[in-house]
Amino acid sequence: MFSGAQVSLYPMSRDFVGIILDAVGSLDPYRDRLRIETDDLSTLLVGPPEVLFPALTDLFVAAARSGEHCVLSAAISRGCPGEPDDPICGVGIGDGIKAPLSERIARAIASVANTPVTGQPTAAQFSLYVLGTGNHMDEIYGCIDFLKQSGTFDRAKNFCTKLRGDAGAIFATLQEAFCHFGPPEGHVTLDITVSANSPTKR
Known part of the structure; x- marks a missing residue:
């Protein structure tokens, strides 16, 4: 099953080029497990979620450790019917997702x-989109139940959920x-915005 992300990184700094290039360098250890393509708008990461999300973590933390206000924006997708399967993505999410919602x-x-723990305080907001199923709201409400118990839940917002933590x-x-x-x-799909070192007071 195809899975991947289109990711853009925005450091609010005069040295934005250096911060972006250093952060992209943090993806080097993943290049044998992800397909990585960068252009002038975003970086495409294609591969299994268990590799994709640690790579996103390292990318963001590398930029945020500059101390500058950094924002990562990404569209993350799995199972898109318009994308061909890619062998690098593996065979699927696994049987765990077939378990009852409570499990x-x-x-x-x-x-x-x-x-x-990375030691990098972070805030994020995201929206989950479950497409093409009649019971999509059951899955979204289940996800909300998880979020409220995750330890990272900050609050519900219009059209998204806010997270805060490491x-x-x-x-x-x-x-x-x-x-x-x-x-x-x-x-x-997920639509995510992640921020660190924001000058905005809580």
């Missing part, structure tokens, strides 16, 4: 709790939302 919520909470836990929460809610072979 998936419990596993997702445990996974976030066991995520290594970057590792934030991206782990996003990975669990992406992988464990929605049909196993169906089309699921």
Whole structure:
């Protein structure tokens, strides 16, 4: 099943070129497990979610450690019917997503709790889109139940959910939302915005 992300990184700094190039360098260890293509708008990362989200974490943390206000924006998708399968993506999400919703919520909470700490305070907002299924709201409500127990939940906003916490836990929460809610072979997308070092007061 095809899975990947179109990612754009925005450092609010005069040295934005250096910060972006250094951050993109953090993807080097993943190049044998992800297809990576960069142009003047975004970087495409194609590969299995268990590799994709750690790569996104490293990309963002590398930029945020500059101390400058950095924002990452991404569209993340799995199972898009308009995309051809790519062998690098693997065979699918796995049987875990076929478990009852309560079991998936419990596993997702445990996974976030066991995520290594990066030391980078982070805020994020995202929307989950479960496409092409009649019970999509059951999956979205299940995801919301998970988010409220994840340890990263900040608040609900119009059209999205706000998260706050360590970057590792934030991206782990996003990975669990992406992988464990929605049909196993169906089309699921995330629209995410992640920020660190913002001058805006809480």
